[in-house]
Amino acid sequence: MARTVILGAGIAGHTAALHLRRMLGKEHDVVVVSPNSKWNWIPSNIWVGVGKMDKKRVTFPLAPIYARKGVEFHQALATELHGEGSPDHPHPYVTVRYTGPSRQGKTANLDYDFLINATGPKLTFEATPGLGPQGNSWSVCTAEHAVETSQALQDVIGKLQRGTPQTLLIGMGHGTCTCQGAAFEYTFNVEHELVQAGVRDKAEVIYITNEVQLGDFGMDGMNFGTKDGVVPSQMFTESLFKERGVKAIMAAAVERVEPGVVHYEQLDGTKGEQAFDFAMLLPPFRGADLKAFDREGNEITDQVFAPSGFMKVDADYSPKPYEQWKPSDWPKTYQSVKYDNVWAAGIAFAPPHQMSKPHKTPNGTAIAPAPPRTGMPSGVIGRAVAKTIAERIKHGDRGKVHTASMADMGAACIASAGTGWRQGQAAAMTVYPIIPDKERYGEQGRDTKETYGEIGLSAHWMKVMLHHLFIYKAKARPLWYLIPE
Amino acid sequence: MDNVTTFPEAHVPDEKELKSRKNVLVQGMRFAVLNLKMIAMINKGHH
Numbered sequence: 001m002a003r004t005v006i007l008g009a010g011i012a013g014h015t016a017a018l019h020l021r022r023m024l025g026k027e028h029d030v031v032v033v034s035p036n037s038k039w040n041w042i043p044s045n046i047w048v049g050v051g052k053m054d055k056k057r058v059t060f061p062l063a064p065i066y067a068r069k070g071v072e073f074h075q076a077l078a079t080e081l082h083g084e085g086s087p088d089h090p091h092p093y094v095t096v097r098y099t100g101p102s103r104q105g106k107t108a109n110l111d112y113d114f115l116i117n118a119t120g121p122k123l124t125f126e127a128t129p130g131l132g133p134q135g136n137s138w139s140v141c142t143a144e145h146a147v148e149t150s151q152a153l154q155d156v157i158g159k160l161q162r163g164t165p166q167t168l169l170i171g172m173g174h175g176t177c178t179c180q181g182a183a184f185e186y187t188f189n190v191e192h193e194l195v196q197a198g199v200r201d202k203a204e205v206i207y208i209t210n211e212v213q214l215g216d217f218g219m220d221g222m223n224f225g226t227k228d229g230v231v232p233s234q235m236f237t238e239s240l241f242k243e244r245g246v247k248a249i250m251a252a253a254v255e256r257v258e259p260g261v262v263h264y265e266q267l268d269g270t271k272g273e274q275a276f277d278f279a280m281l282l283p284p285f286r287g288a289d290l291k292a293f294d295r296e297g298n299e300i301t302d303q304v305f306a307p308s309g310f311m312k313v314d315a316d317y318s319p320k321p322y323e324q325w326k327p328s329d330w331p332k333t334y335q336s337v338k339y340d341n342v343w344a345a346g347i348a349f350a351p352p353h354q355m356s357k358p359h360k361t362p363n364g365t366a367i368a369p370a371p372p373r374t375g376m377p378s379g380v381i382g383r384a385v386a387k388t389i390a391e392r393i394k395h396g397d398r399g400k401v402h403t404a405s406m407a408d409m410g411a412a413c414i415a416s417a418g419t420g421w422r423q424g425q426a427a428a429m430t431v432y433p434i435i436p437d438k439e440r441y442g443e444q445g446r447d448t449k450e451t452y453g454e455i456g457l458s459a460h461w462m463k464v465m466l467h468h469l470f471i472y473k474a475k476a477r478p479l480w481y482l483i484p485e
Numbered sequence: 486m487d488n489v490t491t492f493p494e495a496h497v498p499d500e501k502e503l504k505s506r507k508n509v510l511v512q513g514m515r516f517a518v519l520n521l522k523m524i525a526m527i528n529k530g531h532h
Contacts, residue, residue: 206489214492238495247489272488410526425506428519430526450526456506458516462523484527 002028002393005094005112007078007288009034009062010042011375012346012382013118015485018476019386021069028393030070031110035077035099037061039474040143043375044467046182048146049280050189051154052419055143058471065476074110075100078119078288081304082109083339084295092341114389117311117336117344118382121285124174128283130257131173137257137279140186149280153190156278160199166277168194169262171208173281175253178370180209180217183282184237185415190280191244192418192425200245206274207241208249208281210367212267212359214238217413218369220356220436222429225448233429236453240417240427249274253365254281269362285370287311287348292338304338311344312337315352322357327407327435329353334385334404341392343385346378355435375470376411377434379485380404407435410450414463417455424460429453 004020006013009032021030038059047053066073080095093109123141125132133139138149156166170187172180187207194200215221215233222233241248251267262274262281287309292301306312313336316329329352336342344350351371358368384404391399410432417425430452436445444451473483498506505511 235496238492239497242492242495243497247491249488250490252488266488270488274489410529412523412526422507422509430522432526432529450522450529452522454515454519456512456515457509458512458519461512461516462519 002113003031003111004029004114004116004389005031005033005110006116006118007033007094007290008118008120008346008348009036009039010118010120010346010378012120012348012378013116014039014062014474015379015382016116016118016345016386017066017071018069019383019481020390021071022481023386023390024393026070029072031072031074031112032062032066033074033076033078033094033096033110034062035075037063037075037100039065041467041471041474042141045140045143045146046185046189046416047419048143049140049149049153049186050193051150052189052193055147059143060471060475069476074098074108076108078290079107081115081290081292083292083304083342086295086297090295092339113341114392115339115342116382116385116389117290117342117348118346119288119290119348121347122288122309123283124286125283128174128254128256131254131281131283135257136259137173137281139282140182140280141282152278153193157194157197157199159277160194160202161197163202165202165204167204167206167275169206169208169274169276169279169281171249171281172210173254173257174284175210175365175367176284176370177210177282178218178285178372179282180211180369181372181374181413181415183207183209183280184217185417186280187246188240188244188415188417188425189419191246205246206249206276207246208252208254208262208264208274210251210253210369211356212251212367214241214248214250216356216369218354218356218372219431219434220445222431222446222451222453223444223448224429224451224453230444230448231453233453236427240455251359251367253361253367255365257281265361265363265365267359267361267367285347287350300338304336306350308350310350311348313344313349315350317350317352325353327405327433327437330405330407330435332403332405333388333401334381343388345382345385347373349381373406374411374413376485377404377406377409380409383485407433407437409434414459414466416460416463419460422457424457425455426459426463427453427455428459428462
């Protein structure tokens with residue numbers, strides 16, 4: 001009998017748990033630890049944040065799903081990793097602190113034979129003074145945040161309807177943020193709502209970003225193959241901004257958010273400020289800040305985790321100049337550098353470097369979009385790790401090691417730009433490979449036959465379809481496993 | 486507002502392109518193409 005503990009129940013962790021449970025017999029335990037009682041389809045938080053979707057349609061309780069599938073569930077936050085056990089308990093374990101109402105604050109040690117760290121991102125609002133719902137801006141990172149943001153947006157629309165001009169600022173709240181795609185989506189959904197409310201002419205919509213060029217998306221931009229030739233994502237994105245009358249502040253590191261005004265620094269070192277009536281600014285991410293200990297109880301966190309809090313895996317972390325970065329630097333198996341029975345899946349693994357060229361201002365401020373790890377690669381990685389563990393349990397060291405390198409994986413992104421069966425719009429983008437590879441694909445860095453962008457109603461339908469498909473899959477309904485990650 | 490960019494040189498879609506983006510028949514076909522492209526992408530990423 002083997003016991004696999006999965007920390008986190010987001011896209012990577014939940015996918016891994018369901019696949020492991022499906023692949024292993026009942027004699028093996030699959031255990032999920034998550035501080036949240038509910039699963040959240042985060043891409044649709046955008047629609048919650050503009051009031052077009054109820055929170056209940058993007059979340060559901062995890063406990064009944066896990067009870068039905070035979071997965072042991074602990075609503076708890078993992079705090080310590082003891083990969084070698086301790087003198088009086090010579091078996092690997094994790095220490096968790098319960099967050100659910102019945103055992104709130106109590107701690108426990110959970111033994112494991114195999115461990116998947118899929119703890120996702122820690123939202124680091126505190127990196128920028130005044131950032132976030134506890135400060136002076138809004139967020140759509142969680143369903144609860146999105147509900148609050150929607151209410152604030154409705155207040156702004158009310159003021160516009162009463163004739164008061166308003167400035168709406170949307171984007172990235174720090175120079176090292178990732179998830180530009182989410183801010184991009186929210187910008188165009190808000191713009192769409194303003195049009196629908198008949199108040200667009202009274203509103204200024206401004207996108208603020210740490211991207212040096214629009215369309216970078218933290219992936220060094222893309223070059224879309226079209227019948228008319230190669231179109232850079234910069235051109236594609238700027239066209240949408242101009243068409244919708246959305247302005248932008250680019251290459252900006254937000255320094256602080258005061259009530260009604262954002263202070264930022266741009267790449268050339270100039271400082272600026274932007275007044276706003278409504279601001280939705282995403283925070284930077286870091287790892288879950290698990291602490292690691294050896295058998296004697298000495299802290300070895302720096303051996304297991306990068307300074308960012310993400311787990312070090314089979315990547316090449318040696319520091320080298322941007323020009324020497326290679327796709328082969330990126331991890332393939334996601335196995336921990338320290339333990340051969342521990343993996344990190346989804347956002348929890350430490351990337352070896354950014355995809356976009358990192359910059360610093362003359363004052364030393366980083367303007368360096370972090371690499372995005374969206375739902376599709378997170379799910380694929382979660383499944384690959386689950387398959388590797390199932391092989392190890394069934395066949396020992398002879399078991400096949402499954403790989404899922406982002407340098408050999410494509411991704412699809414549907415960025416909503418407004419809802420409605422006849423009026424909806426979205427930008428559909430596919431990219432292959434996720435990590436640019438100039439050795440294989442020349443200066444374009446990617447296969448332009450597979451890298452593609454299109455705006456239209458069909459992409460909106462696709463986004464709606466994916467919303468329903470992935471929630472169906474996450475609820476482990478019949479034949480869920482036939483739906484790809 | 487000096488640092489705010491408005492992209493004066495950017496391409497703006499013409500009337501025909503904008504109509505095409507909302508035409509149900511055209512978009513129905515694009516939906517089918519998009520699905521095929523996604524399936525191809527998924528097959529490349531799932532080993």
